[in-house]
Amino acid sequence: QMQLQESGGGSVQAGGSLRLSCRNSGYKYSGACWSWWRQVPGKEREGVAAIGSDDTTSYADSVKGRFTISRDADENSLYLQMDNLNAEDTAMYYCATILYRPVNPGGVCYTPPESRGVGPNYGMDYWGKGILVTISS
Numbered sequence: 209q210m211q212l213q214e215s216g217g218g219s220v221q222a223g224g225s226l227r228l229s230c231r232n233s234g235y236k237y238s239g240a241c242w243s244w245w246r247q248v249p250g251k252e253r254e255g256v257a258a259i260g261s262d263d264t265t266s267y268a269d270s271v272k273g274r275f276t277i278s279r280d281a282d283e284n285s286l287y288l289q290m291d292n293l294n295a296e297d298t299a300m301y302y303c304a305t306i307l308y309r310p311v312n313p314g315g316v317c318y319t320p321p322e323s324r325g326v327g328p329n330y331g332m333d334y335w336g337k338g339i340l341v342t343i344s345s
Contacts, residue, residue, distance in 0.1 A: 209334070210240070212305065214228060214303055222344065225292075226290045227290070228303075229287055230288075230336055237307055242303065243259070244277060245302045246297075247338075248298065256268050256301070259286070267314075267315045271297075274292045288301070290341070298341060299340075299341060301338060301340075302339075303336045306334075
C-alpha cells in the first residue's frame, strides 16, 4: 500500500507562493497517476493538478499558469508549486494516487466513470490526510 503524507502548507498573503510536498512512505508503484485535490467546507473536493507516470500533466482551469505539479520518482514524492495565490485558493489540499491510470484533462487522473464526484474516495486508490493552505488578502 501507499502511505501519503502532505507537507508545506500554511498561511501566505495574496500574491505569494507556497510549495506543497507529498511523500509516499509505503510501497512504490511505478505506474501510478499522482494528483493534488482541494476542498473547502461545504463544497465537493475538486481536482487541481495531475501527473502521470510518463510525466504528462494536466491542470484545472482555475490554476493554469499559476500552479506547477512535478514528481520525483526516486524520492517517491509529489510536489505542487503554487504561485500568485489568491483567497479562492484557500482550502485543504490533498494528494492522491490511482494505480495504472493515465492523466485526464482538468487536473485529474482517469477514474472509473461511476466513481467520479463520489466521495470519500472519488475513485482514487490512496489519499493523504490533507494539509491546510490559507491565503489572506
